[in-house]
Amino acid sequence: MLAAESPAPRGRAIVLFLLLLAFLALVVGRLFAFQIRDHQRLTRRATQQYERRLPVTAKRGTITDRHGRELAVSLEAHSLYAHPAAIRDPRAAAAALAPILGVPRGEILTRLTAGKPFVWLERKLPGRQAEVLAGLTLPGIGLVPESRRSYPRGQLAAHLVGFVGLDDTGLEGVEYQYDALLGGGSRFVTGRVDALGRVLFRDEGPRPPAPADLVLTVDEVIQYVAERELQRAVARAAAQAGSVLVLEPGTGEVLALANVPTFDLNAFAQAPATSRRNRALADSYEPGSVFKVVLAAAALEEGLVQPGEFFFGEHGVIEVAGVKIRDHERYGWLTFSQVMAQSSNVGAIKVGQRLGRSGYYNYLSGFGFGSRTGMDLPGETPGLLRRPREWSGVSIAALSIGQEVSVTSLQLGAALAAVANGGRLYRPHVLKAVRGGGGAPPREVPPQLIRRVISPETARRLTAILVEAVERGTGKAAAVPGYTVAGKTGTAQKLDQEAGLYSRDKVVASFAGFVPAESPRLAILVVLDEPRLDRWGGSAAGPAFREIAREVLHYLNVPPSPGRRAQVARRADAAAQGLN
Known part of the structure; x- marks a missing residue:
């Protein structure tokens, strides 16, 4: 007569099968969470690591005197922009940027290591500075085109013309009074980091309406x-x-x-x-x-x-x-x-x-x-x-x-x-x-x-x-x-x-x-x-x-x-x- 088969191996197989089933259920659950339940949140989070949507100043209308002489104009400018996660050596980047910007190296390094996905390093740079910076080709550093307000006559009619802030919003004078006509609204650009660490930009959304030019009574x-x-x-x-x-x-x-x-x-x-x-x-x-x-x-x-x-x-x-x-x-x-x-x-x-x-x-x-x-x-x-x-x-x-x-x-x-x-x-x-x-x-x-x-x-x-x-x-x-x-x-x-x-x-x-x-x-x-x-x-x-x-x-x-x-x-x- 043969001895009865021991139940131990069969029990171990059942337990192993159940553990494997539980593991698969856990994997499926996590995949469901990643792919379906948390898909949008995680996608946004991942996008923030390499992409940022930013408002930049659109070109503002011109202000002239009664005979067409320019009192306020908008010039082309560029703003310096950083994606810290794509910067391989923040210290080297800060050392390269400091003499061009005229900003202490430590201040730039602090911004680059602040843990933010994107940071402004300098807004509305003059053309010569922008050209020098563009030639550096630093990974994670980019330039975005903007406009910069300029007043050709300096202090002439200062209290009448007024001025704008960093975002080109009118703060005083005609610039403030007729901001809606002059401003034309903001436009948005999206900055994306490519495989080489370069920050690339593209316009996004409808372009703002064209700004108006204002002719003043002043001579x-x-x-x-x-x-x-x-x-x-x-x-x-x-x-x-x-x-x-x-x-x-x-x-x-x-x-x-x-x-x-x-x-x-x-x-x-x-x-x-x-x-x-x-x-x-x-x-x-x-x-x-x-x-x-x-x-x-x-x-x-x-x-x-x-x-x-x-x-x-x-x-x-x-x-x-x-x-x-x-x-x-x-x-x-x-x-x-x-x-x-x-x-x-x-x-x-x-x-x-x-x-x-x-x-x-x-x-x-x-x-x-x-x-x-x-x-x-x-x-x-x-x-x-x-x-x-x-x-x-x-x-x-x-x-x-x-x-x-x-x-x-x-x-x-x-x-x-x-x-x-x-x-x-x-x-x-x-x-x-x-x-x-x-x-x-x-x-x-x-x-x-x-x-x-x-x-x-x-x-x-x-x-x-x-x-x-x-x-x-x-x-x-x-x-x-x-x-x-x-x-x-x-x-x-x-x-x-x-x-x-x-x-x-x-x-x-x-x-x-x-x-x-x-x-x-x-x-x-x-x-x-x-x-x-x-x-x-x-x-x-x-x-x-x-x-x-x-x-x-x-x-x-x-x-x-x-x-x-x-x-x-x-x-x-x-x-x-x-x-x-």
Whole structure:
């Protein structure tokens, strides 16, 4: 009889079979997880090891002045890009790149060993640097084409043009205001590392719409003259700062806008915030006697005063609501025209009292004070004009001489232009035309009339008074040989915030005028903040107005005023004799 077969071998076979089956099930499960359940996640993870989708700056539109002179352009540039996983020797790569980039080797090495799949090493390199880098052929290092914003005129019209950031997004000025038109949007490129460690790029997705080119109202030549004369005026008077605004009276077009201190648009990051501030829009101040132009406009329009009407100057002091207000001279009897020409505070206060609270307020707000002009530049402040119910017993007197009200140079310039053009208040603007952009046809920007503030007859009578202020009053230094100038001086004490009193030393000196008075082509405002050597608007700001007007009128080929040609001829003869 044969012995029964032992169950041990069969049991071991079953166990082995079950273990093998379990192992196969585990393998199948893992394959299912890799190939099906986690396929997308793992694919993305693997792709990130050798591929990266990056936004790069598209070419931005060009900004030009009114005659097509370039103020902002986009140039070709390249950005240096690294795929650290494909770099065989980070130390050698850092050593090769450091002298070309002008960056410490350790800083580059830190970026290459930070554990990131892709890193920027340097953005928007100049052409020469990019050429040298392209010749290195370092594994894992690549260049991607971008555009770089450049400002050919440096600091010219800096506060008006503005600038962009590293990603070509507008940060200030026209660049910010019209970023959507200029930008054209971002484009994307995909960087992929090939078998040799080279980073290759391809465009991805739809290309952004074509950017628009912008034509500004500013004239490069007028802007240059305004900046030059403002710099000279600030230096001559030892002022803290200053602004100049030049407007075309009949349209509100800004021909020039200048501020001191200023900065170079190509190095804006190195400029302090005070230099980048657009003072003509952002800074408000009490205007002083230049504000009497608005007072005169209101009184003449309401028929409350006549140019030849006499006012007693009270020998230089008047008391209102228990407050004594003084003149700079001890005047006796003056006609209203002389009140304006000599800038008499006493005479102006008496005129303001005739207007009354509501009457005067309606004209102040009508001229745009206390609200933004709506100019197409960022950063404009509304100034401050309190409502009549908030006025004190001395408020009408203070407002009549340009106190208890805060204005910007832009508001004051727009009001002056309204007098110059016959009584129409236009919105100041800097955009003249839009060219191209997404296939759109060229578009001109028309003038924007806000409202009529005074009648043409009132504007004519006020102009005659302002001519007298230049020819026989405080504005003599602003007279332009051969042309009739209408204007008004202003010297405003600044409020000492700590003492709560008007400072004896700190003032705002200004001159506002238009020329030729009979057919104005230019409305010009010059403002100097805290001049230390010459504190009077007429002598500190007037000469800057004169030189800007003289040179720009010649540039525009504006003929001399009727009856002034003989004066020009006599001056020319005298100059010629002086050379002999």
